[in-house]
Amino acid sequence: MFYAVHRPGGMRDFEYSAMIRGLRQHNIDFANARRVAEPTNGHHFVYPWEELSQAEAFAEELRENKDYGPWEVVEVPDDAITVGAYGPIELLLTRRSDGTGFWLDDLCQSLVRKRFPETNMLRLILLGRYSDDERPPELTVFWDQLVMMLTGLTESQIDELEGYRVIDTNNKTIIREPSERITSGST
Numbered sequence: 001m002f003y004a005v006h007r008p009g010g011m012r013d014f015e016y017s018a019m020i021r022g023l024r025q026h027n028i029d030f031a032n033a034r035r036v037a038e039p040t041n042g043h044h045f046v047y048p049w050e051e052l053s054q055a056e057a058f059a060e061e062l063r064e065n066k067d068y069g070p071w072e073v074v075e076v077p078d079d080a081i082t083v084g085a086y087g088p089i090e091l092l093l094t095r096r097s098d099g100t101g102f103w104l105d106d107l108c109q110s111l112v113r114k115r116f117p118e119t120n121m122l123r124l125i126l127l128g129r130y131s132d133d134e135r136p137p138e139l140t141v142f143w144d145q146l147v148m149m150l151t152g153l154t155e156s157q158i159d160e161l162e163g164y165r166v167i168d169t170n171n172k173t174i175i176r177e178p179s180e181r182i183t184s185g186s187t
Helices: 013-025 052-063 106-115 139-151 155-160
Strands: 002-006 033-037 072-076 082-084 089-096 099-104 125-128 164-168 173-176
Touching: 002 033, 002 052, 013 052, 052 072, 089 106, 089 139, 099 106, 099 139, 125 139, 139 155, 139 164
Parallel strands: 089 164
Antiparallel strands: 002 072, 033 082, 089 099, 099 125, 164 173
């Protein structure tokens, strides 16, 4: 039996980032470690601790920051444990009047660099428009290419990190889940 720390109702992105920072302080290699799907909704991976006391101590560390709400420890069966990256990659986008910007947050950049240290990453990609009355293009056809350009990874390497999701930062919504697998030659 293992023990996982999670938030009842699921983790928001900033809480997940706090959990990953905490795991890094414990020298957990979040690019290739034991993991279990978040018990509440399965949107993120959490670390399965071998000892209840370890999980309780980690939950207490997370509770020290009152901004992150309650954390609890739950039992996790052995057969729910997998080993891999704490993905997926998150492609963030912001729409502006002159176009759309795409980037990866620091956590995703760190995940990519840790798993694939030789990759050449880009910091930001901007897709602009020529005039205000020009209709913005349908950007979904570019997502696969944008993720590969930003990360410097191949399709199979992106799949190793559990694929990618797209988050619209203007309205804080997920507009593509990683279950929509990357496909060759998408246009």
